[in-house]
Amino acid sequence: MTYSIVSFDPRNRFIGIGTVSGSIAVGSRVPWAKYPYGGVATQAYTNPSHGPRILELLSKGESAENALSISLKEDPFPEKRQIAVASWKYGLAAYSGSEIPLERGEYIGTYSVCIGNLLTNKTIPMIVCEYFENKVHEINTSRTYAEILLEALMKGHELGGDKRGDQTLALLVVGETEYSPYYDKLIDIRVDLDPDPFEKAWKILDKL
Known part of the structure; x- marks a missing residue:
């Protein structure tokens, strides 16, 4: 169905998420x-309410x-x-329910969870x-953060990615903005039902 990375940049305090899937949207x-609380990826048989609920709990x-x-x-x-x-x-933190599709996995690093x-x-x-984890200290802007997230996801794609084929991709980076605390999005890229979502994401990123 989907593979995702949820991460943070310890130096610039950015928070970033990348996700790739065979599902739409x-x-x-x-x-x-x-920002500044954290990031969440909720997937499999997705209950999207976990995203805002967990962020609310982190804020407390x-x-x-x-x-x-x-x-x-x-x-x-x-x-x-x-x-x-x-x-x-x-x-x-990470959690994988017993009824989500195989193959499944999770990994917790120092600055990221996949x-x-x-x-x-x-x-x-x-x-x-x-x-x-090997690239996190190279991050100096939200743009380089998004690039590293995309490169990391491409490593998963090169191993085969989603069994149905990788067709959809999203990148989200948040941090302090001139409109904080009401708006925190620095990068928000979405590609849907594309035969090569990575190529399209790179094209969009190049225009930012």
Whole structure:
């Protein structure tokens, strides 16, 4: 179905999410982020309410693990969900329900969390996260952050990505803006049902 990375930049305090899928419109329901609290990816049989709910809990000072646990307890079907949470203030967490499609996996690094399901290769979350972890200290702008997220996701794509084929992609980077605290989006790119969503995402990013 989908593989995602949720991450943060410890130096610039950006928060970034990248997601790739064979499903349509993942950018509308998988990635959620709120500066300065954190980011969430909610996928598999997606319950999009986990995104804003977990961010609300983070804003109240809950750790990533506690926020994830509380939100899952409120869900009647947690076994169908896969969720990643990352915050430079409140930590990292991941959850994969027992009924989400195989192959599935999750990986927690120092600055990122990666999750995936219906994968051609269950090591994709680890490979994506490791690439990001090795590049995170090169981030100096929201643009370079988005580039590194896209490069990391491409590592998963090169391993086969979603079993149905990678057709949809979303990148979201938030941070402090001139309109803070009411608007925090620095980059918000979405590509839907494209035979090469990576190529299209690079073209969009090049125009920013």
